[in-house]
Amino acid sequence: MRCLICHVETIPDVTWVTFWKPSVQKKICQECEEQMDKITASFCPGCHRPGHEGVCHDCEKWEKTNPGLLERNVAAFPYNEFNKELVARWKYRGDFVVLDAYKEHLQNVWLSSFFKGRQVLSVPLSSKRLDERGFNQSEAISYALEEEPFSVFERSHSEKQSKRGRKDRMQSENPFRLLHPISDPVVIVDDIYTTGRTVRHMASLLKEQGCPSVSSFTIFR
């Protein structure tokens, strides 16, 4: 078995405990696993920002400008340098199978997030991007979580149109269009939560159309 990331041979270590159980084939080596890290212990309850006690500054700001728009974000891994490079390999080079490196822990975090049972929504890609990449990263993550994603958004092309009404900045810059309303609680699945703007764009459309609660689930924060 080779490490999915660095391709070194991984040897499952045999101890007295593992000797009697069927050994679990590790997809990644220990060194890569350590570098991928995990978000544990302290994190912001609003966005899962790692190494943070209590609500972070970003979340406070969002609550001031757009209160209650996003219920919370759950993330599994910190967006560190190592992971940044892997994301580049996965998304921009198109090495699809890199996602498998995150899968096991991602599924565990998903189960402990209590999002299971909610409607899972995917983030749309422009058709040009989709063609280059060959896959939609948000859908790929949903399938890795063994969930069926719903595609209810599309990328809106005409930016001029959206400049007409400027009552809400959030809305005037919204790159998405909601194709049909959803009346159940939802969770948006994506790869990275950075500023939180993307999911809130989607959340604002959903809520306008009567969605009771919007959360998000990402690999990285």
Place this chain on the structure above:
Amino acid sequence: MFKTVKKYLQKDFSWIPHENPTHSYPSLTGKLLLRHEIPYEDEIVDQLLAQSILVKVTSIESYPWGHRCRRCGNTKSYLFAKMPHATCGQDCLYCRSCIQMGRVIECEPLFYGSSGFEWTAHEHPCHWDGDLTIHQQKAADELVSLVQKGSGEKLVWAVCGAGKTEILFPALTEALEKGKRICLATPRTDVVRELLPRLQKSFPDVNIQALYGDSPDKAGDAPFIIATTHQLLRFAHAFDVMIIDEVDAFPFHNDVSLHYASERAAKPQASTIYLTATPRKKQKRRIRSKHLPVVFIPQRFHGHPLPVPQLKLTPTLHRYLQKGELPPKILQIIVHQQQTKRQLLLFLPSIKIAEQMASYLKERNFEVQSVHAEDSQRAEKIQAFRKKEYRVLITTTILERGVTFPSVDVYVIDAGHVVFDEAALVQIAGRAGRSPDDPTGDVIFYHIGKTDEMLDAVESIRYMNKLGRKL
């Protein structure tokens, strides 16, 4: 079935189209490209396909027992993966080995560009007015006749500082006069960058292009290409003259895909020249069995022998290195060395130790910098050392090749470490005594016990000096 197995086991390029219609697209000539690497709209591409100037070829060969990526030659099962492919709706296999250069996926073809572009024949392309030594001239003549003959290969075994670039000039001239296309491939970006201005100066009217990871030039549409070996992944049957520099060096040595690509990039009737200062065992075997014609250049261009390394046993070395320090004896020697005119090149086995040593020496008021492979300021630091802006350069093995300084002493700390193999040690020793104004220099290997690699390196240097004296 037997044929299929053989095709899989051997390098097989019979899939490259044999018809090469003439055309006027230099950027497509002898290329193997993904669709998005072709800078034309679908309409034009369709026309080129109709004229067989471009030909679609299968990108991944499938066998009952495995696959081969035709761009990089990868056959390792763990370097292939499947993905649900949105573009075609199928589960498609792609190559992970060469994905850095864009994804090769089984449902999309590679595009071969006909090598039928006519390159201009240059009249008197070489403006270099230096002289070759007798040994250099002899080697140069042999390379000229190889280029005249067409197909064939030759290894140039030249000591560090033999002036092997200049040895190529007559053969390059011969090729350019006949309108032949040349590629000079080397594993290192540094060397590509260094060679471009030198060659451009000597061949001022020739369009020479440098291709490497982030080179400003990407087109690859020149008659004379200097490239890192990785860039050859985009060429097929392109070159009449293929020169591979530092065949023994990482990553070329042992990298199957680079061998595959460099063989494919040459035309079937190409002249192939290998340059090395330190042939590996496999090449030495081929030389001994007369399967690989060789030409020796055992003497440096300035005629002085290579400095022979001194081996110095330092039993306490590891104890001090663990603390990020040097044994007092070595420190004392460096203090003395620094009172001479020569600069000092200090080789250490790892980046971590190199950096520790830099701060250790800085604290003791030495003018010192450390540099390593991923250092973003690498080029600047090396340039500054060359301009003598500081006195001690600490580095790991990455600096061992291609980079020259006029007047240095060279110390290797912990020369018994596994990173210092014979080839690396010969190259490191070859940094000293490069200039005719200062043709010697102290080369010292500090160690805690002699290794075979150290002894082989010393023996190989002595052997070359002996050959040089005989001439």
